[in-house]
Amino acid sequence: MKGANIGELEELILLTVGILYKEAYGVAVMDEVEKQTGRSLNISAVHAVLKRLEEKGLVKSRMSDPTEERGGRRKRIFLLTASGKRALEDAHEMRNQLFQQIPKIAFQ
Amino acid sequence: MTKASPPKWADRFLEWYCNPSLLEEIQGDAHELYGRSAKQRNRRTADFLYVWNVLRFFRWSNIKRSRSHPTGHFMMYKNYLSVFKRGLIKRKGYSFINVFGLAIGVACFLLISMYIRDEYSFDRMHAKADRIYRIHEILQSDGIGERSASQPFPVAEALVNDYGSQIEKAVRFFNFQAPTLALATIDNQKEFNESRLFLTDSTFFDVFDFPLIEGNPQKALNTTHTIVLTETMAKKYFEDEPAVGKYLKFQGNMDLLVTAVMKDIPANTHFQFDGLISLQTYDQFYDPRVPQVWHWYWNPCWTYLLLKDTRDAPVIQASLPAFVKKYFPAFVQNDVTMELFPLTDIHLKSNMDYEIQPNSSLTTIYVFASIAIFVLLIACINFINLSTARAANRAKEVGMRKTLGGQRIQLVTQFLFESTLLCVIAVVLALIMVVTVLPTFNVFAEKNIDATVLLQPFYLSLLLVLPLIVGLLSGIYPAFVLSSYNPITALKSTPGRESGSLLRKSLVVVQFTLSIILLVGTGVAIDQLSMLQKSDTGFSRENVLMIPVTRSPVAQHFMSLRDEFLRNKNTVSVTALEEVLGAKHQVGNYLFEGYTESKPFPRLTVRHDFTKTFNIPMVAGRDFSEDVNTDDSLALVVNETFVRQMGWTSNDHAIGKKFSSKPNHRIIGVTKDFNFTSRHQSIRPLVMELNSAPKGFDVRIKYMAVRISGDDVPGTIEWLAQQWKSQIPGWPFDYFFLENDLAKLYKDENKMSKITMVFSGLSILVACLGLFGLSTFTAEQRRKEMSIRKVLGSSNTDIFFLFSKNFFGLIIIANVVAFPLAYWLMHEWLRSFAYQVNIDLKLFILSGLIAIAIAFFTICYQALKSANSNPAEVLKSE
Numbered sequence A: 001m002k003g004a005n006i007g008e009l010e011e012l013i014l015l016t017v018g019i020l021y022k023e024a025y026g027v028a029v030m031d032e033v034e035k036q037t038g039r040s041l042n043i044s045a046v047h048a049v050l051k052r053l054e055e056k057g058l059v060k061s062r063m064s065d066p067t068e069e070r071g072g073r074r075k076r077i078f079l080l081t082a083s084g085k086r087a088l089e090d091a092h093e094m095r096n097q098l099f100q101q102i103p104k105i106a107f108q
Numbered sequence B: 001m002t003k004a005s006p007p008k009w010a011d012r013f014l015e016w017y018c019n020p021s022l023l024e025e026i027q028g029d030a031h032e033l034y035g036r037s038a039k040q041r042n043r044r045t046a047d048f049l050y051v052w053n054v055l056r057f058f059r060w061s062n063i064k065r066s067r068s069h070p071t072g073h074f075m076m077y078k079n080y081l082s083v084f085k086r087g088l089i090k091r092k093g094y095s096f097i098n099v100f101g102l103a104i105g106v107a108c109f110l111l112i113s114m115y116i117r118d119e120y121s122f123d124r125m126h127a128k129a130d131r132i133y134r135i136h137e138i139l140q141s142d143g144i145g146e147r148s149a150s151q152p153f154p155v156a157e158a159l160v161n162d163y164g165s166q167i168e169k170a171v172r173f174f175n176f177q178a179p180t181l182a183l184a185t186i187d188n189q190k191e192f193n194e195s196r197l198f199l200t201d202s203t204f205f206d207v208f209d210f211p212l213i214e215g216n217p218q219k220a221l222n223t224t225h226t227i228v229l230t231e232t233m234a235k236k237y238f239e240d241e242p243a244v245g246k247y248l249k250f251q252g253n254m255d256l257l258v259t260a261v262m263k264d265i266p267a268n269t270h271f272q273f274d275g276l277i278s279l280q281t282y283d284q285f286y287d288p289r290v291p292q293v294w295h296w297y298w299n300p301c302w303t304y305l306l307l308k309d310t311r312d313a314p315v316i317q318a319s320l321p322a323f324v325k326k327y328f329p330a331f332v333q334n335d336v337t338m339e340l341f342p343l344t345d346i347h348l349k350s351n352m353d354y355e356i357q358p359n360s361s362l363t364t365i366y367v368f369a370s371i372a373i374f375v376l377l378i379a380c381i382n383f384i385n386l387s388t389a390r391a392a393n394r395a396k397e398v399g400m401r402k403t404l405g406g407q408r409i410q411l412v413t414q415f416l417f418e419s420t421l422l423c424v425i426a427v428v429l430a431l432i433m434v435v436t437v438l439p440t441f442n443v444f445a446e447k448n449i450d451a452t453v454l455l456q457p458f459y460l461s462l463l464l465v466l467p468l469i470v471g472l473l474s475g476i477y478p479a480f481v482l483s484s485y486n487p488i489t490a491l492k493s494t495p496g497r498e499s500g501s502l503l504r505k506s507l508v509v510v511q512f513t514l515s516i517i518l519l520v521g522t523g524v525a526i527d528q529l530s531m532l533q534k535s536d537t538g539f540s541r542e543n544v545l546m547i548p549v550t551r552s553p554v555a556q557h558f559m560s561l562r563d564e565f566l567r568n569k570n571t572v573s574v575t576a577l578e579e580v581l582g583a584k585h586q587v588g589n590y591l592f593e594g595y596t597e598s599k600p601f602p603r604l605t606v607r608h609d610f611t612k613t614f615n616i617p618m619v620a621g622r623d624f625s626e627d628v629n630t631d632d633s634l635a636l637v638v639n640e641t642f643v644r645q646m647g648w649t650s651n652d653h654a655i656g657k658k659f660s661s662k663p664n665h666r667i668i669g670v671t672k673d674f675n676f677t678s679r680h681q682s683i684r685p686l687v688m689e690l691n692s693a694p695k696g697f698d699v700r701i702k703y704m705a706v707r708i709s710g711d712d713v714p715g716t717i718e719w720l721a722q723q724w725k726s727q728i729p730g731w732p733f734d735y736f737f738l739e740n741d742l743a744k745l746y747k748d749e750n751k752m753s754k755i756t757m758v759f760s761g762l763s764i765l766v767a768c769l770g771l772f773g774l775s776t777f778t779a780e781q782r783r784k785e786m787s788i789r790k791v792l793g794s795s796n797t798d799i800f801f802l803f804s805k806n807f808f809g810l811i812i813i814a815n816v817v818a819f820p821l822a823y824w825l826m827h828e829w830l831r832s833f834a835y836q837v838n839i840d841l842k843l844f845i846l847s848g849l850i851a852i853a854i855a856f857f858t859i860c861y862q863a864l865k866s867a868n869s870n871p872a873e874v875l876k877s878e
Helices: A008-020 A026-037 A043-055 A082-100 B008-017 B020-040 B043-057 B070-090 B092-120 B155-162 B231-238 B279-285 B310-327 B343-349 B362-403 B408-445 B451-455 B457-483 B487-492 B501-534 B554-566 B640-646 B713-727 B738-781 B783-791 B796-830 B841-868 B871-876
Strands: A059-066 A074-080 B132-141 B144-148 B167-174 B181-185 B191-194 B197-200 B212-214 B226-230 B247-250 B254-262 B275-278 B302-307 B336-342 B544-548 B571-577 B586-590 B599-606 B618-621 B635-639 B666-671 B687-690 B703-708
Touching: A008 A026, A008 A043, A008 A074, A008 A082, A026 A043, A026 A074, A026 B020, A043 A059, A043 A074, A043 B020, A043 B043, A074 A082, A074 B020, B008 B020, B008 B043, B020 B043, B070 B092, B070 B408, B092 B343, B092 B362, B092 B408, B092 B451, B092 B457, B092 B738, B132 B155, B132 B343, B132 B599, B144 B586, B144 B599, B155 B167, B155 B302, B155 B310, B167 B279, B181 B231, B197 B279, B226 B231, B231 B254, B275 B279, B302 B310, B310 B336, B336 B343, B343 B362, B362 B408, B362 B457, B362 B487, B362 B501, B362 B738, B408 B451, B408 B457, B408 B738, B451 B457, B501 B738, B501 B796, B501 B841, B544 B713, B544 B738, B554 B571, B554 B703, B554 B713, B571 B599, B586 B687, B635 B640, B640 B666, B703 B713, B738 B783, B738 B796, B738 B841, B783 B796, B783 B841, B783 B871, B796 B841
Parallel strands: B197 B275, B226 B254, B599 B687, B635 B666
Antiparallel strands: A059 A074, B132 B144, B132 B302, B132 B336, B167 B197, B167 B302, B181 B191, B181 B247, B212 B254, B226 B275, B247 B254, B544 B703, B571 B703, B586 B599, B618 B666, B635 B687
């Protein structure tokens, strides 16, 4: 099914959301991606992807308590959903499967 | 510690565009990043990055949009529709008043617009209509003379010769200025006096586009003795046999070959005809032995020019004075002005002497247009009033919708949607009304409008736009008032809170002001009309038979016919004259004593006993006498105005004054003034000339006039007809009563007063519907109040007066506003008449009383109902 597929950036951010568990919000995700992969994203791109993931039902969100550094504004904390986890597992499994089918000779 | 904050404007921009549900996280993240970069780098970079981020957030998914999604929109409309339907059914009376009133308004508007559009469609069916001009000749000295729609015979040819580079074609129409011309089949089986026959040039079909059914337009009229008939005429004379190739007898002595049959002339042309005879046939008329001056003086030919380019019209107009100098006889040169008049303007704007057929006028159009707008306005006001009055009842709905998240704009949309929908229903109803009453309307507007014109793009778009405009116009105020309610007060407050009542009252005043103006206008128009028709014109018109006799055998037999007519004891007097007395006159140039050159004066050529037949008293001198042979051509009779115009001291003074250049020509008598034209004009100087020669019947003498006593009219006419048959065999005896013919002079006013009467009646009806609706609501709202008053001891009459008091106040204010307005409007309208009726103050009082009375009966029902209600019944329902 086409709709179940997720793109590369989506997968990356979905993974990051998983990593950050309970601390995943826009800026944190952006920082984590940069730290882990060296890719510098614009915050608006991160928001767009997170929104898309939420629409696909792969993450859910809730609002955090207000924080002082944001001028009393709340964060939107993203959490993996069951289908988000499955999507990650599927992607991971597919990669492994594919990876293992590469003949050894190809690496030499 | 002063915390750096991002640039205000960028923040505001973000807040402006960002979807509120996303704003918090977006703004939060942006601020967090700002704080970080402000700490790590400098402030300026942080500002820049902040702005950059704000700009990057500016994307479709983040932008604030209308909350309602497309599907939701549609669903809301479904909801509006069902709410509308329920409301419509729940308050049947209210809906009926609203829709019916609006429908009447729209129907009136549609009917009048159809009338006006028809008036403007005149003469536009010709492909070259914009290039066709009629040429007018104004022959006036000191404002006396004629403003003629027709021209001398040679004008057309001379113009084409002189201005060939601008004028493509010219065409003339001629009918001997005769009221009727005789036409018969060769075997005389069918003979009729035809009033709509014209002689015309062969260029006719080049200039005008009247389609032929049979025959060749190029050849139909280019030889002598040919005639083109309309379809109806061909049927009339030849029934179902083919007409082309057959002969018809013209004026009893000339055979004409039918060369073509044309479609019937559409009703919207400024002149109507049944047949066209080639003008070449009468080239003999243009007799070379007659001196040139007279050809250029007598002006019986309606002349139309087809220009090569409309832009040439001013060029030709500018060269016309030179043209007059070149051709017109010296004695009129200074008094003649010629003007080009566009064909398409003739019907509404031309008002010359000798129009082929009477035209309409712009005043009528303006009057009708204002009536149409008045009635529509009154209907719209009804709508506004009833909707705002009902606003209180809908306050709860508004409150509920707002509480459930309805936006103000949605409520406005809803109410506009409802009013537009109501208008659509009203328009549909109006269409049904229009189609039903159109035949009746056609009869009294003297039109022939087909209901299928409503399918024209103009009306289709009008029908589409009208509900929108009326719906928006009448819905916009209620929509904004209703949607402005604060949900809390709207839900809390008890219905009965009056809102917009001042506006409502002023609108009622406007409605009744308009209605009263229409009533007064109708009254004044009727008064004016009856004044024009009934007042003394200075001659007797009753029991006078007019018999058209131009170019008939009567010329030879006038004296014997007259003697035979007079043998009957019921025949009072017999004469003959040039035109229908009181309708029309001709103009002649006369040189009077004390003047160096001749001047044009209105003229009537008459036979003996003219003054006797029409009961016109002489004030000085004597009438033409059969005992004085020289009266014919050597004597003139004038009217009193003529004497005054010449500056002669008294009527007696005028007697014996010389005219013409010969010494023995003299004025022999002065008559009392009489209206020899319609009373649209005041009395002007008039010269009466005797012409007793048989040749006079060629063009000068057009009618025999027979005055009969009022006894046994049918018998007398029968007797006259018999004498006619024995004296003038083979010539139809046609006659009409002068009185009936003169009534036609005021056709326009008659039509107008009839139409204003009907529409002002309707406007009152619509206004009353509104008042009724309004009083119903007031009654409902004040039910408890009235009941409590009753419980506390008010009598029924008290309640009744209390209830109706408010409305009467409004009607009285409307009267006060309407009177001066109506007076001023009527005064302006009357200024176009030479004879004006005095605006009768009684009319105002009458109109005011009518308005009050009708309003009273309207409110009465509700007032009585609330006065007679049982307070226990009303109050228990709390």
